[in-house]
Amino acid sequence: MKKCSFCAEEIQDEAIKCKHCGEMLNNQNSLNLTKTIERKKMGCGSWLVLAVLLAVFINWITSCGNTTTTTTKSDIPDNITICVTAQQYVEHFLKAPGSAKFPSCHASTIENLGNKKYRVTSYVDSQNSFGALLRLNYTVLMEYKGNDRFQLIDVNTNE
């Protein structure tokens, strides 16, 4: 028998909880429990820090992207606009523009030459004057005039 350190009543040696006052008697156990709780709290804390960092990071990327689109919208054309404009220029040089089959814009090479000049290199499949389908490689050189408008500088095609 031993005495409960909380209420001084006599209890079994193996008792882990006092039957008189209901206190936990195994100090080692309760200590471990506290440690576990602390560790759990720590874990939650690190996840919280990570989550906050992630939120800040995402916010930073989003705001960064937003600023780029709002401030440079009229200065830098997007690749799809460049690619489609080049295709329109090339169509004028085709004998049968209606038969023209352009590949997806991902198949176009777009080079920014500086001074708002862009060179688009790609190919088009279209019918020649004999009605045969030919693949034509083309290079379009053009200058960006702002607001999604371009000025054609040069079109080069070779079969």
Ligand SMILES: [Zn+2]
């Ligand atoms: Zn007790």
